[in-house]
Amino acid sequence: LPNVWPIEAEKPIRFRIAEQDWLAAEMEAMLADLDIIGIFHSHPDNPPIASPRDLAWASWPGYSYIITEVAAGEPTHSRSWQLQPDRSGFVEEMIEIGD
Template identity: 40%
Template sequence: MLKIKQADYDAMRQHGEETYPHECCGIMLGRPVIPGENEVVELMRAGNTRTDSAHNRYHIAPQELIKAQREGRKKDLEIVGFYHSHPDHPAHWSKTDFDEAHWYGCSYVITAVAQGKAEVTNSFLLRGSNEDDKVFDHEKIEVEA
């Protein structure tokens, strides 16, 4: 399960609308509550550094990941997941999303943005210990007021 405040949930979806027709991306800082359950405390927007196909791919620069880790440590938080949008595509992971996911135990949130309007938002927990046994499990999103 992914626990997230309503304001942060809305901010992720709005980010997708703002970057349409390109994919947005960002980092979720928080705490793992128990194995398989993450709580988001703060979002960090990231720039999509993909120049070849930003309309259907995203990439977060390593410098931004390091910055997020450092900011998190100052607040006793860690990276618990990532979010991105799928312009005019379903809120489900693609083969590329799966191939490029390497943060085990993290939540990967995807918002479908149709014609500039955020629609469905889903989350997937990356389980496993290496490339041979990794899987994405659909996870419930609990939006807290």
């Protein structure tokens, strides 16, 4: 990914983007003529499967929600999910790694 806007987690077990962080990322992307295409976060010591909490938080159909499993402090693997248009759940999407 050419651009990533890191944020601090609200809590070690909960992922949330503060409104001011989201607005800052949108502004920076707009000024650089870039599109925000997704959001990623980790699941410490849990599989990278979209959880009910992830679904409750998700607000943007069309974005990729990439989740990385972190086991014993080390990233292991990632999976990506798309929020269904009616926001009823996620559908897994393929991650393609380019050059």
